Amino acid sequence: MSDDHHGHGPTFDYQPALPISNGKTFMWLFLSTEIMFFAGLIGTYIVLRFGAISWPSTHDVHLAEIWGAINTFVLICSSVTVVLAFEAAKKDQSSTAKGWMLLTLLLGCVFLGIKMFEYNAKFSHGIYPMKPHSQIFEKPDVYYAQAVRVRLTAMKTEIENKKERTDTDKDRLAILDGILRQVDDAEVTLRDNPDSPEGRIKIGKLADAIYPRASVHEHHPGGHVSTNTESPFRLVATVSDGTGDAYELGEGDDHPVGLNDQHYWLKLPIMIPGGNMWASTYFLLTGFHALHVVVGLIAFGLALTMTLNRASAGTIENIGLYWHFVDLVWIFLFPLLYLF
């Protein structure tokens, strides 16, 4: 049968498979599915982000561009080191290859460390992807005012039930009462004159005092809030809240200081228009990317237990392909999440 075919017409080389090793074929097939996975995620993000009626600016949600840029740099470096490890292994220089591999592993850990630091800046401000941890409200309405009241009264009751009140407790009680008066004022205004926007504006001002958004205040540098503009690198600022004890304040990049920052124990609900959708997409995209980084780190750890000579060059190449893909995804995530 095949002889017949050889008889006439052009002859073709019969290829039983792709002219590459099975491992590399598998890795490329796997990467094809990964391309589709992230294409779907990023495409959905673009639709949700640009279809959203409101979307927080990066500084509203404690996202500092410089850290994204640094992470991009770290991943690019690690891409170079893994490719250098592959080259060294091909030349049978196993100790050099191991050194580059170790450096790649460390750079991957640095990336994850910065990512955790960034996540912590969000978590410490009540920005979570979902309830019950999420403190994000979408607009300054009665539901927001009610949530603030619930939190305030819970803290107030806790202090009032104490047998002996310290000076700190008294200070806190005074602060709680002060904010409660504002909530009362806003709610009474809204109840007495529901058709007027006055009450809603009062709730809006309350939300602004609790969690001032950078996008609102950057046009008003002389406003009632102070703005930290010392360094774009700063994720953590130390501020004294008057009671003498300094505490950590998440990310101070252009971030105006609100009640939640002045009094770290308050943890009042915050108002960020579009904040919930932002949190969902941000944590989903960066979370899936971070999972891929973790898998890559495990692969590097396993590779470090091997002798990285010419025989294992294929394995290193496959791990490298995967790692370059992880880098590739971040190349698109960085501008989309931080700079758009």
Place this chain on the structure above:
Amino acid sequence: MSHNDQQTQHAHHGEHEHEHHGGNGIYIAVFLALCVLTSFSFLTYFDFWRSNVPTEVSRAFMMAVSCTKAMLVIMFFMHLKWEANWKWVLTVPASIMSALLIFALIPDVGLRMRFASFDRLRFTAERPAQTQKIEDDVDLPLEMQKEGYEIKPTT
């Protein structure tokens, strides 16, 4: 048996080709190019860029920079520049599938990007009121106006 021999022969051939190309000099050059490109897209963060370049232009610019970086990584770090024609067999179908996934979002783009239903506007955050004319007789603080607080009284 002969098939296997052929396959390994090809594989060896491929490996030999690698050694001819690549090389640490090229990797360092690509690394530097990637760093420069990253700093290009980071330029858009600074005020002088933001005040001089329209948002749409800088977004397109950032995406162009990202695509260039992606191509550099794929061609040189992932060695696709030097691979045989099998690379098309694996990458083209995946690219077509990803493009289809993106095209599947077009109805959403059409329905959501420039249009919002009444219910969406009603239950959304306060931003849509920005487009409404703010009545002159209402004394609204400037930052509230900028944020477009809803002030239209229900009649």
